[in-house]
Amino acid sequence: MGNQVLATALPEVKLIEPEVFGDESGFCYESFSADEFVDDVARGFDFVQDRHLRAVHGVLRGLHYQVQRPQGRLLQVVVGEIFDVAVDVRLNSPNFGKWCGAYLSAGNHRQVWVPPGFAHGFVVLSDVAECLWKATEYWFPELERCIVWNDPDIGIEWPIDFQPIVGAKDAAGRRLYEAENMP
Secondary structure (H helix, E strand, C coil), X not given: CCCEEEECCCXXXXXXXXXXXXXXXXXXXXXXXXXXXXXXXXXXXCCCEEEEEEEECCEEEEEEEECCCCCCEEEEEEECEEEEEEEECECCCCCCCCEEEEEEECCCCCEEEECCCEXXXXXXXXXXXXXXXXXXXXXXXXXXXXXXXXXXXXCCCCCCCCCCEECHHHHCCECCCCCCCEC
């Protein structure tokens, strides 16, 4: 495959850097191959849904996760740049409440694997960003939970010097120790 799997501060969260073939006319890379991806990154998971999101500069989404039917996500940016974050919300994990982040952009072609049991969020750093992701479980709005993006108990170091645009659902997020977490 030529993709390099990079470690993050959370062992289960993986950063994938593809081998990109390109010249002055453009580029090509393999963004997903089931046999190699599953062996290298997410053994035992199948993807059931693809999603596409577009957002403008300053939009901050998250930190989202689903209870009872948790989702794993393989996310990439095809337009613009985001700072992407994963937070371990598994109560029995030694890394409960810890986070990791990575810059994902159309220019670096990186992807991030956020497994089930982790909350996910991002902030758009470019004028606009478009993200594509694969999910291991369908989206069930009634099962979705949100931890507030600026919870001091988590202490995410968002690389922003502006007031982010936060939707009502995200602004109403709970703090980590008040939220319904994963077992």
